[in-house]
Amino acid sequence: MRQAPSDGEHRTRTSQTFFEQVWGIVANVPEGKVTTYGAIARALGSPGAARTVGWAMRAAPLHRDLPCHRVVNVAGELSRADTFGGTGVQQSLLADEGVVFDAHGRVDMKRHFWMPQQDPS
DNA sequence: GCCGTGACGATTC
DNA sequence: CGAATCGCCACGG
Numbered sequence: 387m388r389q390a391p392s393d394g395e396h397r398t399r400t401s402q403t404f405f406e407q408v409w410g411i412v413a414n415v416p417e418g419k420v421t422t423y424g425a426i427a428r429a430l431g432s433p434g435a436a437r438t439v440g441w442a443m444r445a446a447p448l449h450r451d452l453p454c455h456r457v458v459n460v461a462g463e464l465s466r467a468d469t470f471g472g473t474g475v476q477q478s479l480l481a482d483e484g485v486v487f488d489a490h491g492r493v494d495m496k497r498h499f500w501m502p503q504q505d506p507s
Numbered sequence: 508g509c510c511g512t513g514a515c516g517a518t519t520c
Numbered sequence: 521c522g523a524a525t526c527g528c529c530a531c532g533g
Contacts, residue, residue, distance in 0.1 A: 403531080405530085424516060432528090432530080433528090433529095435528070436516055437512090437516085438530040441529095444513075454514080457514075468514085
């Protein structure tokens with residue numbers, strides 16, 4: 387029932403699209419830390435737009451230098467093999483940053499989970 | 508302005 | 521614990 391488009395807070399103050407906002411957050415992910423799609427979507431005010439976030443990643447411009455390898459799902463699993471050109475690639479990048487994996491090969495979210503936050507600058 | 512899509516999420520079997 | 525299903529929201533055509 388809340389179809390009121392008057393919220394205005396979604397559109398963000400920069401009038402950038404959801405994708406742009408996602409890229410902005412991903413760019414702010416500190417080294418050795420990881421975040422989840424749902425967390426990013428929630429930070430943007432759309433807890434159910436987790437898929438949309440992933441979509442933004444797929445369309446993420448490489449020239450943005452986005453550490454997309456630091457974005458994993460809520461289970462701590464890395465993106466599908468078809469994505470980064472191989473799951474091992476993403477895992478290597480994270481491991482190189484000091485990220486620890488558990489016996490299941492998943493990122494230890496309790497240790498490396500980073501709460502997405504808009505650039506406070 | 509409707510339909511399809513998708514690097515997800517949570518629930519259920 | 522693993523696989524399957526529905527739901528969700530934003531973007532492109």
